[in-house]
Amino acid sequence: MILKQPKQVVLITVYDKVNDRTNIITIGWHSLISLNPLIYGIIIKSSHYSYELIREQKELCINFMSYEYKNQALICGTKSGRVVDKFKLTGLKSLKSGISADSISEAYLILECRVLEEHEIGDHVLIACSVINTVKRDVDYKPLICTSWSEFTTLSDDK
Numbered sequence: 001m002i003l004k005q006p007k008q009v010v011l012i013t014v015y016d017k018v019n020d021r022t023n024i025i026t027i028g029w030h031s032l033i034s035l036n037p038l039i040y041g042i043i044i045k046s047s048h049y050s051y052e053l054i055r056e057q058k059e060l061c062i063n064f065m066s067y068e069y070k071n072q073a074l075i076c077g078t079k080s081g082r083v084v085d086k087f088k089l090t091g092l093k094s095l096k097s098g099i100s101a102d103s104i105s106e107a108y109l110i111l112e113c114r115v116l117e118e119h120e121i122g123d124h125v126l127i128a129c130s131v132i133n134t135v136k137r138d139v140d141y142k143p144l145i146c147t148s149w150s151e152f153t154t155l156s157d158d159k
């Protein structure tokens, strides 16, 4: 089935002014688009609450998480920030960033981004973001990969 392809999962954080908190959304559709300048793309459904927030704020953090955070990724990918505080619900710790959104303290790599441009394509929107700051933690990690919208795996150590 078309959605059954392995994808690395990231958690996007974006500031929610109405609730005065940062929301988290799980995203499997994303990619580096340009190296110089550094531009990263995410693909988000236009009906998601997070898309509303991104349109308002025009900035977001892309948080790369290790496999051990699969349960938190599932929660952030099935609950809506319209009704829940996903930091509270998942127990993830927020970390101040250089933009309006907090980032996630447990992430091994954080890209702080400003929205550069967006394109509505079908029922999703491709958002190209300029990476304005990168934060890398010197920790061991195993990439968090989804094989469907509810199943997760990681890479084996075997070569």
Ligand SMILES: Cc1cc2nc3c(=O)[nH]c(=O)nc-3n(C[C@H](O)[C@H](O)[C@H](O)COP(=O)(O)O)c2cc1C
Binding pocket: 009, 023, 024, 025, 026, 027, 028, 029, 030, 043, 044, 045, 048, 049, 050, 051, 073, 074, 076, 077, 078, 079, 080, 081, 082, 146, 148, 149, 150
């Ligand atoms: C593993 C996984 C990957 C997902 N990938 C995407 C994605 O790439 N784009 C998207 O729009 N939604 C994706 N979703 C769905 C959203 O994360 C989900 O609808 C979320 O609850 C929306 O949150 P919000 O209402 O706070 O914006 C994914 C969900 C899961 C579980």
